[in-house]
Amino acid sequence: MKTDVIAQVKKTILDSIEKNIKQSNFQIKIIPEIILLTPKNKSHGDLSTNIAMQLSRELKLKPLDIAHFIVDNLNIKDSIIGEVEMVRPGFINFCLKENWLYQVIDEIREKGEDYGKVNLGKGKKIQVEFVSVNPTGPLHVGHGKCAAVGDALSNILKAAGYKVEKEYYINDQGRQIDLLGQSVQVRYNNLLGERMEFPADGYKGEYIVDIAKEVIEKFQDKYKDRDDQESREFFKEFTLKNILEGIKEDLKNFGVEFDAWFSESSLYKQNKLQEVIELLQQKGFLYKEKGALWLKTTVFGDEKDRVVIRKNSIPTYFASDIAYHQDKYQRGFEKIIDIWGADHHGYIQRMKAAVQALGYPEDSLGVLIVQFVTLIRDGKEVGMSTRGGEFITLRDLIKEVGKDVARYFFLMRSHDSHTEFDLDVAKSQSMENPVYYIQYAYARICSIIKKAEQAGVKMDKSKVIKLQLLNQEEEFELIKKLSSLKEVIKKSALTWKPHFLTTYLYDLASSFHKYYTVHRIITEDEELTRARLILIDCTRIVLFNSLKILGVSVPESM
RNA sequence: GCGCCCGUAGCUCAAUAGGAUAGAGCAACGGAUUUCUAAUCCGUAGGUUGGGGGUUCAAUUCCCUUCGGGCGCGCCA
Structure with missing residues (x-):
């Protein structure tokens, strides 16, 4: 099994430096991490x-002197280390x-689709919850950015050795959903010629009317002029299901598949809310x-305490969220990421x-904030107000630019x-893109x-390839790029920033295009042809692995 | 008023967990194709990293302050 050359060399160097420092007369309490x-x-x-520079302050010595000491006593017997x-x-x-570069090639050939994986997470269970849009309307472009970031981050964490689950939380409960059902019910009746007043803060979008039309198609006037419990429940459920299906379909078309869809109302059905309130009560919060x-959130640094059960005895959204997060921990996630x-x-x-009040460490929950999206057309900002009429949904966007472009841009x-x-x-299908x-x-x-x-030149595994023939500057550059994928994955996973991988991909493609030219x-x-074919095939593998993580497709011809 | 995010080339953005000469793309200008896909490549020009202090051997990065932009401050969700 070919192992990571760089990792090996690093270890050799690090061990030697550390040993070296320990054996010196230096008076140091803790040796900082050598990077x-x-x-x-x-x-x-x-x-x-x-x-050497990091040690210089504590040792009160010139960095260069320390460096000298370290280098003079360095005991590294690795054939790959040069000067x-x-x-x-x-x-x-x-x-x-230069030998080390050829070992990178060997490693990529051997690992194939597994090249780039690192074992940073060591199988730690981690949950990424994202999008979680209230099912009261279609997804817009901002949600698309959250979806792309959440999905790519999940893939990155998987590549980094975590056991990841992607989840969508559905707020299918409460006043907003009642209002949603009512909105459709009124539109339905209006369409059938009934005069019925639209709720004050009802949902006014055109999609509400579309859903009402669907009800007519399927049930004709069955629910006309009714306002009983049964009809209300019907409109609520029909609408919820309809919108949720739309959301699921949009996400699927965007290449995002969730492992779990978690319903808020299930928390109530299972009495989870009551349980968590009792727990917090016991803990005295x-x-x-x-x-x-x-809830005494100020104990943990919040600006003010927050209401969990209202005067009218209806729990707040926050209360559901506490119960929901408690449930996440109960399912065994060591780390929770909310986007x-x-x-x-x-x-x-x-x-x-709230998480701390429940007894979990503060940093077990991480919240990733995704900033807004501004759409530009003809050099001008496209208004995103629902009322403006220019509202562009995620579905519109995918239709207009395609899944790959949308994901990449986000x-x-x-x-x-x-x-x-x-x-x-x-x-534009040009170099701008x-x-x-x-x-x-x-x-x-x-x-x-x-x-x-x-x-007639096939890549034959049994043939001996003379990688030493790869001795051009552009070839060295390209292989070095290939070798850094793991570092990039690691960094992205640690900082939760998928864009490091995107930037890397662009650089890699650039190195290849230069080489090609x-x-x-x-x-x-x-023999030279065979060696070069191996090199570009390795490049292909790395491009493939990275694009797959980002969820962008890999066309074999364009 | 308080809190969070942002401010880097004309425009859109990068910058390795403080590191060495701040980098790409677009736009501008000048080049490269008898060649495996020109959806490509090379070159030129473009900067007091919003301003001012501080910490450090070293600051775009950390701290304070100021200015400018975005967002948030409900017994809404």
Whole structure:
């Protein structure tokens, strides 16, 4: 089994440095974590550490002197490590012999679809809950960004060795749902010529009328001019089901599949809410005031205490959420990630407080805030107000630009910065569009491999490949890029930022395109051709694995 | 008023868990194709990282302050 070359070299170096420091006369309490990273400037070597500078303050010595001591006593017997040098402030840089790059190729060939996986999570159970839009209307583009981020992050965490479950929480309960049912009921009656007053804060969207029309199609005037319990229940359920199906379908078309759909009303049916209130009562975090029941969230740093049961004895949304989160922990998740839109950020503190009141550590719950999306058309902002009439749903967006482009655009920037989504760029099949740029690299590789096969050069595992023939600058660059996938996955998983992977993919595609332009893959020299084919096939594998994580498809021809 | 996020090239954004000369794309200008897909590649130009302090050997990154933009501050969800 080919193992991770870089990881091995790192270990060798780290062990030696650490041993070295320990054996010295240095008076240090705790040795800081020694970090080896890849310098952006290649004249600084393949790996670099800043440990000498980190130690300099405590030791009151010049960083360069410390670096000298470390390097002089370095005992590294790894054939792959070449030169070691010290530079200005106190960096220690390691140059590796070119051999290591060929080992990367071997590793990729051997691991194939598993290349890029790391065991950071060690099987830890983690839940990612996202989208969770109230089922009172269709998904809009902002929800699409949450969906893309949540889905990609889940895939990244899986690749990083966590056991991940994706969940959607359905608020299928309470006043808003009653109101939703009523809205359709009134529209239904209106369509049938009945005069019935529309609820004051009812849902006014056109989709409500569409649902009413569907009721007519299926049930004609069966519920006409009725306002009894049965008809109300009927409209509520019909509408809920209808909208939820739409949401599920939209998400499916967007490439997002959830492992679980969790219904709020199930919490009530199973008495979970009552249980959690009693638990909090026992723990002494609840008190009565002004006829309502309050949770002492201020104990855990919230601005003010929050109501869980209203004066009218109806629980708040917050109460359901507490019960819901308790249920998550009871299902054995060690870590919970909630992904919310930016308009909910004010909710983080109270949710974290609730989790702590339940007895779980603060950082067991992580909340990821996804900033808003602005759509641009013809250089102008597209109004997103529901009333404005220009409202664009996720479904519209997918229809207009396609799933791949939509997903990529949502993932190419950091989730905590606003996304400016230019529809014209997204639709252009040109170099402006980064999605095509990356997919094109993949298609190009597939095309070359096919061509080589037709010419009789097949990638044969049994043949000995002379990887040493890969000695061009562009080839080294490309292999180095290939080697850094694992670091990228690791970083994305630790910071919960999928955009690191997106950026990486673009760079990788760029390295390949450059290589392609300068060198021919299929040459007169069969051995060279074989070596180069292996290289681009490895590139294909890495592109494939990364695009799969992002949920963007891989076309073999374009 | 209080809290959170953001401010980097003309525009949209990056910047490895504080690191070395702040990088891409678009737009502008100039080049490359008898070649495995030009949806590509190369070059030029473009910056006081909003302003001002501080911490550090080292700050776009951390702290304080100020300005500008977004969002949130219900017994709504």
